[in-house]
Amino acid sequence: MDYIGIRRALHQIPELGFEEVDTQAFLLEQIQRLPQDRIQMKKWKTGLLVRVSGTDPSKLIGFRTDIDALPVKENTGYDFQSKHEGKMHACGHDFHMTIALGTLENIVLHPVKEDTLFIFQPAEEGPGGALPMMASDEFKSWKPDLIFALHVSPEFPAGTVATKEGILFANTSELFIDFNGKGGHAASPHLTHDTIVAASHFIVGLQTIVARRVNPLHSAVLTIGKITGGFKQNIIAEHARVEGTIRTLRQDTMALIKDDIERQVKAIEIAYQCKGTIDYGANYYQVFNRKEYIDPFILFCKGKDFPYIICDDAMAGEDFGYFLKELPGFMFWLGIGKTSSLHSADFKPDEAALAQGVKVVSTYIREGI
């Protein structure tokens, strides 16, 4: 399989969560090129479950990859850049899918003892595909005995495995707040309840939550990534919307932050005579590597001389946490060399990591279980 060619083809057709129609068709086409005698397949929404039968199976090993992209306007200068305007694989899911396809090919052509399930999951970036997929009859009938996944990271050299025991990814909650007030003429502010001013003060006030409410030893992040409101420079806006995300390493910190946000919204309502409505959107459970499952993987990497690093916790989120809440398993980062951060318009991972990713994952399924 031409990993680089596959990654580049996937890179050109990024799609948002639960819209991965072209992606699903592309994956199906690649899988149908393989010998079919060991393969069974189920579609689930825009995702896929692909089961490869083993030679003498006693369990089912799951490898999960996410398949969606982000609403980012690409600025990589690639000659294979996104054909879908305003959408981009800026979080490396084109890499994840390629590594899954390469591993699938390896396992089909050189069968292993155990049954293997390749889980192509939609909507990791939002609204979250893991929970509904896990609740589906398709998944329930093929529930793995052990499940694992990787995510690429520009923090580590290309091909290096980075992981740790305990929390790897944070608890997350999306945050959407609508302020509704009274619009009017820019020259008559006294007759209006200006939601742009209300939203601006709200955002500034939010900065005190992590700085002044959260115990400094309990890490948290509160980021506002988008503000919208108003129609024209000389019209006072009757509506403003603030969009962001909350990240914490502890569940109780998440509850504390939400409590404080609600208090601050009430204060803004009183001060600026606007109505504030909060929606927490999608919430992801932390990715937690239990010692009994991550230690053998680290030992395996060491034994095979695969480069690995014991890393720090990250404030990124991953709905793979829901799989690990219910099933034995683990997750790790795969280094893709220095480039701009995940979610950047000029994110350019090192394609040398593709072959190493396939090697690590397929060798683990073959020899590490």
Ligand SMILES: CC(=O)N[C@@H](CCC[C@H](N)C(=O)O)C(=O)O
């Ligand atoms: C690895 C990564 O970047 N994951 C995303 C997960 C999205 C969580 C959710 N939509 C949110 O924004 O809270 C991340 O942004 O960490």
